[in-house]
Amino acid sequence: MPIHFNHTIVAAHKKEESARFLTDLFGLEPPFVFGPFLSVELGNGVTLDYADIPGEFPAQHYAFLVGDADFDTVFGRIRDKGLTYWADPYGEKEMEINHLDGGRGVYFHDPSGHNLEILTRPYGGGSGLTD
Structure with missing residues (x-):
């Protein structure tokens, strides 16, 4: 049986603010x-609790591994919110x-100070997602 990651608990100062930050940013x-918990389900069924x-x-x-079009969308929201980001x-x-x-990636912080990252290709040469 293959093993799949299912969920993790994310510590937050204000769980509502942090969960909504992620859902709004990622659509x-x-x-x-x-x-x-206040849970956010990702496209592959994994939840952040x-x-x-x-x-x-x-x-x-x-x-978070995202497709190229989703990177453009999320990165646009990062810039629209005036968030500081890093390479x-x-x-x-x-x-x-x-x-x-050969992909794109950016790091930024959520309201609780966690270091979030969006990337279009896994590091080490893995293939990215198709939109």
Whole structure:
């Protein structure tokens, strides 16, 4: 039986704000309540289950593989919102995108400080998605 990633819990300062940030930016269905979580379902059935966590928590990294047309759409929304973005995960190439492995990628932060990434080709030469 193949193993598939199903869900993860995402720590948030305000789960509603963080979940809606993602759904609005990516054009996804609205978040839904699942127990104490506010869940966002991605196109492959994986859910990000947002939980309000009091106090500080370490920022995590979440990368989303998107097709070229979706990259253009999401990147346009990033710019329209005036978000700072980077071509690298260390924040050294501000307001640039990368072109690694023949694709495009960009990093930005969500309202809880997590480092989000959209990319059109997996790093290491994997094939990208078709629109």
